[in-house]
Amino acid sequence: MLSGVLFALAAGLMWGLVFVAPVMLPNCPPALLTTGRYLAFGLIALPLALMDRRALRELTPADWWEAAKLSAIGNFLYYLTLSAAIQRAGAPLPTMIIGTLPVVIAVCANHRNRMRDGHLPWAKLAPSLALIAAGLALVNRDELAHLQAGNGDLRRYAEGALLAIAAVACWTWYPIRNADWLRAHADRSPRAWATAQGLVTGPMALVGLLAVGAVHLAAPGTLVPSGYAFPLGAQPLAFVGLMLAIGLLSSWLGTLCWNEASQRLPTSLSGQLIVFETLAALAYAFAWNQRMPPPATIAGVLLLIAGVMWALRIKPVKQV
Numbered sequence: 001m002l003s004g005v006l007f008a009l010a011a012g013l014m015w016g017l018v019f020v021a022p023v024m025l026p027n028c029p030p031a032l033l034t035t036g037r038y039l040a041f042g043l044i045a046l047p048l049a050l051m052d053r054r055a056l057r058e059l060t061p062a063d064w065w066e067a068a069k070l071s072a073i074g075n076f077l078y079y080l081t082l083s084a085a086i087q088r089a090g091a092p093l094p095t096m097i098i099g100t101l102p103v104v105i106a107v108c109a110n111h112r113n114r115m116r117d118g119h120l121p122w123a124k125l126a127p128s129l130a131l132i133a134a135g136l137a138l139v140n141r142d143e144l145a146h147l148q149a150g151n152g153d154l155r156r157y158a159e160g161a162l163l164a165i166a167a168v169a170c171w172t173w174y175p176i177r178n179a180d181w182l183r184a185h186a187d188r189s190p191r192a193w194a195t196a197q198g199l200v201t202g203p204m205a206l207v208g209l210l211a212v213g214a215v216h217l218a219a220p221g222t223l224v225p226s227g228y229a230f231p232l233g234a235q236p237l238a239f240v241g242l243m244l245a246i247g248l249l250s251s252w253l254g255t256l257c258w259n260e261a262s263q264r265l266p267t268s269l270s271g272q273l274i275v276f277e278t279l280a281a282l283a284y285a286f287a288w289n290q291r292m293p294p295p296a297t298i299a300g301v302l303l304l305i306a307g308v309m310w311a312l313r314i315k316p317v318k319q320v
Helices: 002-024 030-051 053-057 061-089 092-098 101-112 122-139 141-148 154-184 190-218 236-264 267-272 275-289 295-312
Strands: none
Touching: 002 030, 002 236, 002 275, 030 053, 030 061, 030 190, 030 236, 053 190, 061 092, 061 154, 061 190, 092 154, 101 122, 101 154, 101 267, 122 141, 122 267, 122 275, 122 295, 141 295, 154 190, 154 236, 154 267, 190 236, 236 267, 267 295, 275 295
């Protein structure tokens, strides 16, 4: 349990780095940040595959197909729907919907995997979920205020809401299916499984980058702003360095740590531990902007931590 929580914490610290990348490269379009990150992930996975070549050779065609599905849905489709949601509705609404992930995953996994992982009694789980939900609401208080103001086009907000719900569905599906494979293959290396996902992600990212380039040539300004120095931008060294850092730390190491956690923890619990990603992203953002978080955010963080600590005290009840 302790090692699983620590691995989930490490994964959250790695994944939180992704949220400051757009701030560090404010002029880089989301399509290039996404394809750049996963192309770097694929390139980094190539030398890492040498270390795990024996374990990778043991993967069956069905395993590789599962890795491809996880990468396509958990990486590309998730970021595609999230980016489209933000384009249509702005950041506030999608942020609030995506913020429900820890609760949604925990609820889905607690019902779906009760025979394998044991059932976390709903009466004991409810206070944890309530604390996490309240913490997310406080952390996103500014976003709630924006929504209550009723700003924006109603139709675009509705489209953005549907796309954000699709993003939640993608990343609810990913950790549950990923945990299914890892728990069914407890003798396999979580590191090799992370590398396998990188190997199948690289070609997808390359195809995506070529598609973005084709759209940029055919319809300038659609996905990439007019005048943008495609594909590396005005700061090529900063772009390449940041993509490599995120590809190594967020994509490969983050996935590795999450795989380790998924082998050790019930999925209903590990789903709640995704709040570590939210906490890390907040900490990095405030550090980058060199300012202290407001009292409401601090209170929200404390509630998130309290919710996680409450959940860790719950022992699964085996189903017969």
